[in-house]
Amino acid sequence: MSFNSFGRLLRFTSWGESHGPAIGCVIDGCPPGLELAEPWVQHFLDARRPGTSRNVSPRQEPDRVRILSGVYEGRTTGTPIAMMIDNVDARSADYADLPPRPGHADATYDAKYGLRDPRGGGRASARETAMRVAGGSVARLVIPEVEIAARVLEIGGETDQGRWDALLDEARAGQDSLGAIIECVATGVPAGWGAPIYAKLDADLAAACMGINAVKGVEIGEGFAAGRARGRESMDAKLTSGIDGGISTGQPVVLRAAFKPTSSIGIGGRHDPCVGIRGAPVVEAMIALVLADHKLLHRGQCG
Template sequence: MSGNTFGTLFAVTNFGESHGPAIGCVIDGCPPGMELSAADIQPDLDRRRPGTSRHVTQRQEADQVEILSGVYEGRTTGTPICLLIRNTDQRSKDYAEIAATFRPGHADYTYLQKYGLRDPRGGGRSSARLTAPMVAAGAVARKWLRMQYGTQFRGCMQQIGDVAIAFEDWDHVHRNPFFAPVADVSPLEAYMDGLRKSGDSCGARVRVTATGMPVGLGEPLFDKLDADIAYAMMGINAVKGVEIGAGFASVTQRGTTHGDSLTPRGFRTNNAGGVLGGISTGQDLEVSIAIKPTSSILSPRETIDVRGEPATVVTKGRHDPCVGIRATPIAEAMLALVVMEHALRQRAQNADVRPPLAPIPGAC
């Protein structure tokens, strides 16, 4: 009920605060017998961690993961897996001046109203730092799904602020700090440099996909696969919108083009984003998320203090001018956790089902 656990059969309970001694998660329900070590998890954490370029927060966290339980002699035991990530570069003094005011766009006001007290250091539980344990848990899910079905997850930046990014090739994504699918990121660098100098921030749009999807994951009513994907993506800090497949472009499409025609060789299109009636089609899952501008900026803004009096706030410290830059591995992880949950549900309920028709994934 407290909202710290994601999933049921593959349940991930997230713990810690941005400026506490450590953050982490407990994974309950991972199938036993899978080979697992920190080396399976660390690469995804390295992609998300801060301080990797001048365009993101300069907080220097190694984000080294420790496996405290649930693995014996290199294999998962079926018991809870505890993953720990120690915080090593906290600067709590950066938040001393704003402890008595509410930062516009932050959860300061709502946390205080809900709990009666709040941790102002880096946002406490509302900090994007708490996405790191979800990335770690997602790495475990990704490995199991890859071994079981061949499912792969990848994402890329589609837009930063006013700058749209045309898709060139997936190979470019891991070669630049923006996760951009283009060879030349100099326009993005210039845009971000100007933004940082102005003391402002911007939003972003990120695309994430899952390939090699099995058919039949999801439920027909309240636990639709696409509904759970939207729920998961909206659980990522700063996400304000989610699109599945054609998304809002569906508004201007006609039924003659939006419906994905089937042929003996496969679907002709994928406007549905890989989900029909809440159930996976075997096509690629296609998801896009909209991320709001970073709320922690140097520009002075109007607010009130804890007494309700007018105040002006300037947020100092080390902050991402665009939180969307590091969101790609987070979105990939959350998509993997949703697919993992539904894969275990499908295995539990319908393992004996023999479909009368061979799968026809993909677009011909």
């Protein structure tokens, strides 16, 4: 069984590989009548695409999106929305003679499927996250009351932004890489979204972000600090997560995701010295998809 789809009522499915002819996605369950055009989607894709600075992968992908279905005269029709991006700058020869790479999904894909696409990591490549960003742009239309903003909080354990370029230059010079922490805040989430026990809003947010390539940890609100705090400290309103009992409280929802250092060091191919730098738009997209799904679930049960 494969799991390439995400969500309950707002269903997102992605397809394609890093070095295939194209990547794409389908969003099913989107309400009709929402204004949607390619420039709206492109705005978010441009924030994630490679080749924009020396601190990200030099792969030159314009990531020009095409909407293939589900939109008529600028509005969603309620039918599946299909989007596609052509891959135009793949260099598959870089991966022709590489053995399974430590820290990648190469060996585990072999173990599971008995074969794999070695070109750029195939399906396991972070290239796939472009379609998550495209899907997240549609999800944002479902939740216009919510504002979602993510930022890089740390690179290589350093919170001083003035030090980041020097740290990245040092890592590149030593054929090394750095991890990062992304913080995302969703404001305007009404009270009542989420469900007890098995559909907790915070559990779904954590699962969605753990599904992002290279993410190794997620904390919501005070996160692990809650395990070191006293009750009086934890009850402080400034430390709350915006979610109690798996249901939103109306306060801002705060989430942080830890991206591991890029595993592709000292080997062929083109890679990010810190993959987390391009992680903020992806985290935003996954949070948007979860919140939109939970809005529709809440409306379905409670009106």
